[in-house]
Amino acid sequence: MLISLLLMMNEENTTRLVVCVNQRFGPGQKSCGGSGSRDLIVALRQQLDRLKQDFEVQEQVCLGRCQQGIACRIAPGGPFFTEVTQKDIPTIIHALQHFKPPV
Numbered sequence: 001m002l003i004s005l006l007l008m009m010n011e012e013n014t015t016r017l018v019v020c021v022n023q024r025f026g027p028g029q030k031s032c033g034g035s036g037s038r039d040l041i042v043a044l045r046q047q048l049d050r051l052k053q054d055f056e057v058q059e060q061v062c063l064g065r066c067q068q069g070i071a072c073r074i075a076p077g078g079p080f081f082t083e084v085t086q087k088d089i090p091t092i093i094h095a096l097q098h099f100k101p102p103v
């Protein structure tokens with residue numbers, strides 16, 4: 001039990017990218033899932049593999065920035081990226097590589 005808790009805490013503190021995959025269906029409701037976030041995640045993971053970068057890309061249901069999707073965030077406690085497209089992948093990976101988690 002204690003080991004599990006320690007492992008969970010370690011995972012929570014590991015630098016990772018959280019990407020919204022939420023899909024909203026109401027009229028005029030923009031969403032990350034509806035804007036192609038799952039395709040973005042595939043492309044991100046492929047690029048990270050190519051670069052041999054071991055960052056997790058974690059799916060999340062809504063980051064509260066629905067009208068600015070695709071939204072993602074570096075965790076723990078890192079910056080948000082909004083209106084993300086696949087052209088932004090190099091910028092996001094660069095930010096992951098240089099991110100220093102808050103102490």
Ligand code: FES
Nearest residue numbers: 020032063065066
């Ligand atoms: S739908 Fe992506 S932030 Fe809410």
